[in-house]
Amino acid sequence: MYNKNRQRVFMLMILPTFIGFFILYIVPTAMSFFYSLTNWSVYNADLQFVGLDNFRMLFEDSKTLAGIKNTIIYALITLVVQNAIAIILAVFLDKKSKSANFVKSLVFLPAVLSILVVGFLFQYIMTSADYGLLNNIIQFFGGDPVNWLGDKDIALYSVIATQVWQWSGWLMVIYIANLKSIDSALYEAADIDGASKMKKFFKITLPLLYPAASFNILLSLINGMKVFDVILAMTQGGPGYATETIMTTLIREGFNSGRNAYASALGVVFFIAVFILSRIVITFLNKWERKLS
Amino acid sequence: MKKKTIAFLLSMIMLVGTLIGCSNESGSEGEGSGSEDEVVKLRMMAYNPESTRTTYLQMLDEKLPNIEIEFEFVALDNFNNVLNAQLQAGEGPDIIEVGGEAKLLAKANYLLDLSDKDFTSKYVDAGLKPYSVDGGIYATPLQSWFEGIFYNKTIFEENGVEVPKTWDELIAISKKLAENGVKPQTMGAQSWEPMMKQSIGLVNNEFYADEANSDFDNKFNEGEAKLAEAWLPAVKEWSKIIDEEILTDDMLGLSYDQALDQFATGKAAMWESGPWAVPTILEKNPDIEIGMFPIPGTEEGPGWLIGGPGSALAINANSDYIDEAIQVLELTATEEAQLALVEDNAGSSFLEGVEVDLGEIYTDSEEAFKAGNVYAPWTAVWTSGNPIVQSYGKSLQEVLAGTKTVKEALQDADETNDNLRQTLN
Missing domain, CATH: 3.40.190.10 (Periplasmic binding protein-like II)
Incomplete structure (x- = not known):
């Protein structure tokens, strides 16, 4: 039935997509690996090999390292917090009542907005100007105003907070879809055995959320690593370099400064960082999967 | 398992922000052979x-x-x-x-x-x-283009302060305004530009005004001269405005538009910017009376604008x-x-042979214009000006936040210059 001819037809069918993929992704990626070893710049006519110079400069540059560090902090915190909130919301809102449906759509709503819109909106909410909404609320209750986006120790977490707010609802929907597929017989059996609510959550619900969790965790990680637009809208990487990420650094060095080779090297480092982090997460997810079976 | 790894690898490749893929869609448009009709x-x-x-x-x-x-x-x-x-x-x-x-x-x-x-x-x-x-x-x-310090004439009159002729006077009137409960100066320091420009205004006064330094910028391009040595006294002088808490770290949370808004609505007496902001200011507050004065130096003189x-x-x-x-x-x-x-x-x-009448907003800057005191080294002479002033301005944000010194900020700019010279040669 599944003979070789048939296989060939299938291969032909994916060919158009594969060609596009090859030209638009694989070739440029390979080229940026190549360029990272040269002195390529838009302002520089002759191309020369410089070995690993770009990588050396990259790891000596505290600004670039700050970008890498911020990106990892951003990705890990959004991953953990978003998923934790999404699971809790999903478990509490997985009911068939009008009020639950209302809250569900309310929580999901921010995901409909563009990241840039949310970014600019929160820039006004969190500003240190007199009309800053958040600070006005705090002052109304007798607190001191906080410089949400201008304080180097807080700015990154302010940005993270907006993204958790925006995307938790999205992840929640995926978790709810997963919850529906869990066999209710399991809960009935647990009830007969007299299991507590907590026990049911940790022994039945959480382990069986594996399919949704593996998808959501990888999605959060990848979105976190490539964060760019919200930073641009809210802080432009500032104050100083406090909210620079790999992507903002890459754009700044590669295009604004014309150090294209340097930016290519950063792209390569980014590739490796994403690869290692995802490997770690996948290993963890595989262990989880094995436990289930 | 193996298939999974490959699929995963491919999806990772897709993610890498490829630099080369960003070519643009639109070229020179227009059709026809270019005949006259x-x-x-x-x-x-x-x-x-x-x-x-x-x-x-x-x-x-x-x-x-x-x-x-x-x-x-x-x-x-x-x-x-x-x-x-x-x-x-x-x-x-x-x-x-x-x-x-x-x-x-x-x-x-x-x-x-x-x-x-x-x-x-x-x-x-x-x-x-x-x-x-x-x-x-x-x-x-x-x-x-030029940039100086806008001031609200009404606020200045009500508080009995005059346009400052020296940097110390600027600080003195700012303190007086603050004592009267008026915010002396607002700044959209979330952007790295305004502090960078204002401090270079003082460098213009103290450093570039001296003929002996006219060759500095060319030497800087060649990497033979350093900002951290040449500019340091002037930028230190400028940073008094931070020491005296006229510029404060909460301004790091203000954007350009928000600062403009504060100035236009009379919530702050001064704001550093240029003529392009005037239409928006007047749109927000048609009744406001504003003027622009050049950035004053340590000694009395016509002052300098940033521009060129x-x-x-x-x-x-x-x-x-x-x-x-x-x-x-x-x-x-x-x-x-x-x-x-x-x-x-x-x-x-x-x-x-073209004479331009700038209008009454710029009366206080007339002397500076007559003396030719308008300069911005990074656009006039520096080879890769923008990235250098960007790194300088970003480091000044850290100075305002209290984590860097003025000298370190200038060293950062020198380092960027060195890196770029290395990369682009």
């Missing part, structure tokens, strides 16, 4: 918005019926990204508004040499200098419509065009 579409890419060029563009439209200008505004933040990506792909706009990067673009052969054209010689040398490389001239200047030729028009050497683009530049080199430019964005003209 047909209308040629010219793309003009600029980092000053269309509102600052309305009168000028209208004039081009009337005077050159065979040319249709497609004005493309790209904010300065992204201008180099977009332009460089297009140029690298062998495309790009026909006419380019260039600033600090003109020399680099010219060296890389992206710009047309205009030195043999008649209209080029109509401009004074000071206007052409920033766009001259190895005997060639690659752009012709638009009106000058700033931007200019260049022609893409690979354009399909070079003749038409030259027509546009030719027309720009007339008094009528220059006055049309100044109409929407105040500045002086570099065309010989």
Whole structure:
């Protein structure tokens, strides 16, 4: 039935997509690996090999390292917090009542907005100007105003907070879809055995959320690593370099400064960082999967 | 398991922000052989918005019926990204508004040499200098840009303070205003630009005013001179404004628009910016009375503004419509065009014999203009000015936050200069 001819037809069918993929992704990626070893710049006519110079400069540059560090902090915190909130919301809102449906759509709503819109909106909410909404609320209750986006120790977490707010609802929907597929017989059996609510959550619900969790965790990680637009809208990487990420650094060095080779090297480092982090997460997810079976 | 790994690897590859994939979709548009009856579409890419060029563009439209200008505004933040990506792909706009990067673009052969054209010689040398490389001239200047400190005349009167003549006076009146419960100065320090510019205003007064330092910028380009040594005394003087808590770290959470808003609504007495902000200020508060004074130095004098030729028009050497683009530049080199430019964005003209009346907002700056005290080293002479002042300005944000010293900020700028010289040579 599944003979070789048939296989060939299938291969032909994916060919158009594969060609596009090859030209638009694989070739440029390979080229940026190549360029990272040269002195390529838009302002520089002759191309020369410089070995690993770009990588050396990259790891000596505290600004670039700050970008890498911020990106990892951003990705890990959004991953953990978003998923934790999404699971809790999903478990509490997985009911068939009008009020639950209302809250569900309310929580999901921010995901409909563009990241840039949310970014600019929160820039006004969190500003240190007199009309800053958040600070006005705090002052109304007798607190001191906080410089949400201008304080180097807080700015990154302010940005993270907006993204958790925006995307938790999205992840929640995926978790709810997963919850529906869990066999209710399991809960009935647990009830007969007299299991507590907590026990049911940790022994039945959480382990069986594996399919949704593996998808959501990888999605959060990848979105976190490539964060760019919200930073641009809210802080432009500032104050100083406090909210620079790999992507903002890459754009700044590669295009604004014309150090294209340097930016290519950063792209390569980014590739490796994403690869290692995802490997770690996948290993963890595989262990989880094995436990289930 | 293995298939999974491969699928995963491929999906990771998709994620890598590939630099090369960003070529641009739009090249030189317009069809036809360019015969005289047909209308040629010219793309003009600029980092000053269309509102600052309305009168000028209208004039081009009337005077050159065979040319249709497609004005493309790209904010300065992204201008180099977009332009460089297009140029690298062998495309790009026909006419380019260039600033600090003109020399680099010219060296890389992206710009047309205009030195043999008649209209080029109509401009004074000071206007052409920033766009001259190895005997060639690659752009012709638009009106000058400048930036000083705006002040609210009503607030100044009510509190009995005068326009400051020295930096110490500026600090003194700021303190007085603060005592009276008025916020002396607002600043959109979330952007790295305003502190960078204001501090260079003091460097203009204390360092560039001295003839002996006229060679500094060229030496800086060659890596033989350092900001951390030459500029340090002046920038330290400027940083008194931070020590005295006139600029405060909460301003790091203010954007340009929010600072403009505070100044326009009378919540702050002073704000550092340039003529392009005036229409918006008046739109928000038509009754406001404002003036602009130059940045004062330690000793009494006319003061200095930050500014210079700033931007200019260049022609893409690979354009399909070079003749038409030259027509546009030719027309720009007339008094009528220059006055049309100044109409929407105040500045002086570099065309010989053109006098511009700036209006009463700038009365306090007149002396500085007469003395020729307008300078911005990074656009005038530095080879890769923008990235250097960006790293300087970002480090000044850290100075305002209290985590860096002024000297470290200047060293950061020196380091960026060294890196770029290394990369671009």
